[in-house]
Amino acid sequence: MNAPPLLQVNQVTKAFGGIFALNDVSFDLHEGEILGIIGPNGSGKTTLVNCITGFIDLTAGEVLFRGRVISGKPAHKIADMGVTRTFQIMRPYFSLPAYKNLVIPLFAPRAKRTGGWRGGGKLGDRNTVSIDILEELGFERESFVPYKMASNLPTGYLKRLELARCLALNPEIIICDEVFSGLSMSEIASMVPLMERLQMEGITLIMIEHRLRELFRVANRIMVLNFGEKLMEGTAEEVMADEKVKEAYFGSEEVEEVMEHA
Amino acid sequence: MKAQHEQRRKERLDRGIKVRSDGIYALMSWRELCYLVLPRLVLIVGILMLPLLMPTMYWQRVISIVCIYALLTLSFDFLAHFVGLVSLGGAFFIGTGGYLAAILNQSLGLPPLLSIPLATVIGAIICTLFLLPCLPLRGVYFAIVTLMYPLLLMRVIEALNILGGTDGIVGIGSFANRWVEQYFIIIMVLLFLFGVRRLVNQDLGLVFRAVKDNDQAVRASGMSITYYKTIAVFIASAMGCLGGAYLVHIYMWAGLSTFALDFSILPIAATVIGGAGTLVGPVLGAFILVPISELLRAFGTLRIVFYALILLAFIVFRSEGIMVYSQRKYHQFEKWVRV
């Protein structure tokens, strides 16, 4: 591949007090791919997302987007450039109905500039566009679900709402922090094609997951984190065959289950 | 003999008209139109009639003071419940707006109807600039800083003997007559009340509410929370500065008492009484609380006790506030049903 990487993470280190949540992590993200990031609990995955998207400052290293340094910029500037993220602990606006939740990102400068997902924001008013986006993500238009208060929505819909918030900005990159966790098998089964469709539309994705089997289905490449360090990077098969990964996940039924299937 | 025990339960039925989406009503009849318009009409007409009903000059002056507090209360409720900033800045806004209007009137000779709008805008800019450093912070910092500024400015004016020192600025021009004086502020209160109500339901207002609800999600949407807080603080301080500018023109005097703590504290009580987050409620709260505190003036400092008791009673028994309570009564039938 000769094209320059869309996102470059160079030797990023993050220390909380004396603890290194991230230690010298580097990777490239190429345009149009889906990169999966896995790792045991507390291995620094969410911290990595926070570092890339400007929600916390780096201790060392740098992050480049299209060759320009973005680390050190405030979070809203980075999101404005099209590098968006979902929150592992979902952050909807609980006091607003689902569709009003989307009116807010549609009001953002980037959405006004680009017209939001597929440019729809330039056509209709924000309430209509937000219902359109929600429908694409599985909120049935004719039902009351899009009009429900976010505080009354079940997890599955909140996860979709997180994704919808990113899509409203017409993003270049979406970093999904565990959008599958907490979902039922059937909910995940309906989310997987959605992720594939986003990739086909040219959105580059980073997916952080504990659900390895579903992740391995959609991801082009997998990176493994353990104790804040990058263990390895490669295809799903390479990762599953790796001794260090087996060690990190030792005892985890999930890996054994996935490996049996492989 | 059967026991007289009979279990009863309150049943609530929505009296509401069919609502298609927020703000757009499918009106079916004159009755429904009245149902919708009547409360607003009663409020507007009621407030507009007040100056005509007041018996004495003294009570007409009270109405003006009430309106100033109504603006402050509106400003408090807007910031606290729609942006998530708890402001104790009433005194700061009144003082800034007041001294500015006094300076504009004295040194440039501007009449009240020019100096008040100018002092409102310039004052709001100054207040916003002063508060800018603490906007990115979360928590109680905003409240503390808004409370500190008036104390600080008071001491500065006193110590440096500027702006008339402890005597204040005297001889400020007054309004042409008492009707202009009264209706100017009443119309301002109504304009800001319905203006802010409209604003919070528009997309910009939604962003304010989002900042309160979840500022991290707003940042993740590519919007600067500081920017939106700045706009909101500008709007809120404009309301306060307007009140202050008006105040010095009716008393024809701007002094240190424009920084009095009452301006910061009473709006909170009025909001609790009226119903937090309803905007109309807190304004009504000011219309109830300020006259009561005037009536109790004869009791000297003892009125603080009455005042505290009223507040306490409201917090203990009707924490939802007058407005929320009466809205529920208005929109729902209630009846007791046997179980």
Ligand SMILES: Nc1ncnc2c1ncn2[C@@H]1O[C@H](COP(=O)(O)OP(=O)(O)OP(=O)(O)O)[C@@H](O)[C@H]1O
């Ligand atoms: N704000 C913080 N202050 C101090 N330590 C933190 C902070 N955030 C994260 N950590 C620590 O950094 C480490 C990595 O946390 P992180 O949330 O990135 O893990 P994760 O890989 O996302 O885990 P999970 O799979 O449970 O989501 C953990 O040990 C955590 O305790």
Ligand SMILES: [Mg+2]
């Ligand atoms: Mg995490």
